[in-house]
Amino acid sequence: MPQITVQEVIDRVAALLDAEGSEHYTFEQDYKPNINGVQDELMAVISQLLGARKFTEEGLRELNKVAVFQTNTYGEIDIDECLTQVGGTGQLPGPAHKLWTIVGVYPEFESFGSTDIITIGIPPPRSLMRGGVRFIRPLKDAKRYTQEQHAIIRRNVFLQGNQTLVNELKSYGYFIGSEKRWTALPSVGRTITIFPHTTNERTLVAVAYLKVPEQIDAITDNLEWPDSMRDLIIQMVFRRMAFKQGDGTNAYGLGSAEMGMLTRALS
Amino acid sequence: MPTYRTITDDLLITLKQHFDDREITFAQCLWWVLLAGNRLKMLHIAKRESGAFMTTFVVDTQTDPDLNNRMYVTLPWQIFDMDLDAGVDYMAYFIPGEDSHLTRIQFWRTNPAQARSQSGNSDRAPSPRNPHFYREGYRLYLLGVDADVTKIEVGLFLTLPDITDVDIDEEMPFPHELMLILQRNVLDIGRWMLAMPATKLNNTGSERNQPMLTSDPGKSVSINDPVLNPDTPTA
Numbered sequence: 001m002p003q004i005t006v007q008e009v010i011d012r013v014a015a016l017l018d019a020e021g022s023e024h025y026t027f028e029q030d031y032k033p034n035i036n037g038v039q040d041e042l043m044a045v046i047s048q049l050l051g052a053r054k055f056t057e058e059g060l061r062e063l064n065k066v067a068v069f070q071t072n073t074y075g076e077i078d079i080d081e082c083l084t085q086v087g088g089t090g091q092l093p094g095p096a097h098k099l100w101t102i103v104g105v106y107p108e109f110e111s112f113g114s115t116d117i118i119t120i121g122i123p124p125p126r127s128l129m130r131g132g133v134r135f136i137r138p139l140k141d142a143k144r145y146t147q148e149q150h151a152i153i154r155r156n157v158f159l160q161g162n163q164t165l166v167n168e169l170k171s172y173g174y175f176i177g178s179e180k181r182w183t184a185l186p187s188v189g190r191t192i193t194i195f196p197h198t199t200n201e202r203t204l205v206a207v208a209y210l211k212v213p214e215q216i217d218a219i220t221d222n223l224e225w226p227d228s229m230r231d232l233i234i235q236m237v238f239r240r241m242a243f244k245q246g247d248g249t250n251a252y253g254l255g256s257a258e259m260g261m262l263t264r265a266l267s
Numbered sequence: 268m269p270t271y272r273t274i275t276d277d278l279l280i281t282l283k284q285h286f287d288d289r290e291i292t293f294a295q296c297l298w299w300v301l302l303a304g305n306r307l308k309m310l311h312i313a314k315r316e317s318g319a320f321m322t323t324f325v326v327d328t329q330t331d332p333d334l335n336n337r338m339y340v341t342l343p344w345q346i347f348d349m350d351l352d353a354g355v356d357y358m359a360y361f362i363p364g365e366d367s368h369l370t371r372i373q374f375w376r377t378n379p380a381q382a383r384s385q386s387g388n389s390d391r392a393p394s395p396r397n398p399h400f401y402r403e404g405y406r407l408y409l410l411g412v413d414a415d416v417t418k419i420e421v422g423l424f425l426t427l428p429d430i431t432d433v434d435i436d437e438e439m440p441f442p443h444e445l446m447l448i449l450q451r452n453v454l455d456i457g458r459w460m461l462a463m464p465a466t467k468l469n470n471t472g473s474e475r476n477q478p479m480l481t482s483d484p485g486k487s488v489s490i491n492d493p494v495l496n497p498d499t500p501t502a
Binding site for chain 1: 287293431433
């Protein structure tokens with residue numbers, strides 16, 4: 001899979017700074033914190049765009065993952081916990097993922113691999129990732145609601161996710177809940193609640209999500225952003241490096257203008 | 268005939284409601300189809316002498332001990348509430364041991380007051396050869412029928428199913444020629460819904476100072492518009 005290498009970003013930013021071959025800027029003190037800072041800044045900007053439906057998750061395909069999870073007996077997936085437990089039997093290989101946002105929830109889907117519900121050794125409140133099941137395509141999606149809306153839609157047959165309609169008219173909803181505070185089990189982070197849910201029943205649900213991009217640590221690392229973001233990232237790193245010039249010189253102004261143009265193109 | 272799913276999907280696409288965060292759900296659009304469909308279908312049945320939408324059932328007779336074991340049959344499905352109980356097209360049975368065809372003896376429709384006055388007239392009183400029925404909700408009470416009759420044949424004009432019962436992949440029993448009017452009815456409801464400025468309201472619904480409609484809801488409709496009057500010939 002083509003990826004943006006850190007070395008490429010450094011080379012092109014150095015070229016913009018006219019610092020090729022110079023030791024004025026170092027990886028540890030300049031490039032690394034600025035590249036990681038740009039990743040954080042991009043997440044903040046794109047989160048806003050996603051919220052305003054001005055940017056699609058397809059534009060972040062390197063960060064867009066889909067996996068199959070088994071709910072607990074309350075119809076919940078402890079998504080934060082599931083994404084950090086990897087490498088075990090039935091789980092995905094590492095490294096662990098940190099959740100950025102949920103892209104889609106599919107309570108009905110086509111898959112490959114055993115879809116038998118695992119109950120042995122799994123306490124009722126525990127959900128788990130089912131690495132042995134490969135998601136193929138969605139059959140029914142779930143609509144995203146707020147925590148308050150869940151109570152409103154439960155008995156309303158005209159809202160997606162109600163518990164009245166069945167068979168072909170059955171529809172689904174979900175909300176991303178806050179951390180469940182409970183003394184019986186340690187904290188598990190954020191939870192996705194899918195409904196309608198049959199009491200004491202565990203089901204398989206496919207979840208498409210965006211992972212938080214990995215922070216870079218070495219000059220040999222790769223950035224997990226798609227190729228289409230390459231020039232934007234380079235311009236943003238360049239702009240941050242230009243801060244060091246401190247006085248609004250041409251380098252800072254040019255970098256800002258370039259980045260602004262690219263951001264506007266995205267939105 | 269198209270299925271409920273085909274009709275509803277077409278309307279959702281026409282209303283541009285075929286994306287994931289659509290405002291009009293499939294169930295709601297289907298509900299509108301059922302609402303408009305029932306009205307148009309009833310007008311069609313009342314207007315046209317046809318068996319196209321009549322359905323025949325053979326139902327078991329029952330007795331109500333609280334009503335001196337009065338015999339009745341239960342409607343197997345909801346029927347149109349038409350004038351003079353015309354939702355029941357016919358009721359018939361045969362006398363065990365004498366006839367062998369269920370439609371041999373036809374029932375006459377009556378009501379409790381008429382039945383009481385007829386019971387004193389030997390020529391008109393209900394009898395096994397001159398049975399009557401009257402309707403009370405989901406029951407059709409049988410007058411003049413002997414206790415050994417166990418089955419009755421009924422021809423009914425059924426409503427469309429309720430949203431909790433409908434099989435969306437079944438054909439919708441609805442006249443083809445009225446399909447265009449059905450579409451127009453549903454599209455009008457959808458337009459009104461989409462014109463409601465829900466996004467301008469707070470969570471509490473308190474922000475009511477905005478006009479209720481942000482776009483033109485359409486001009487007033489003539490009473491001769493096919494939407495209101497299916498008898499109006501369309502161009």
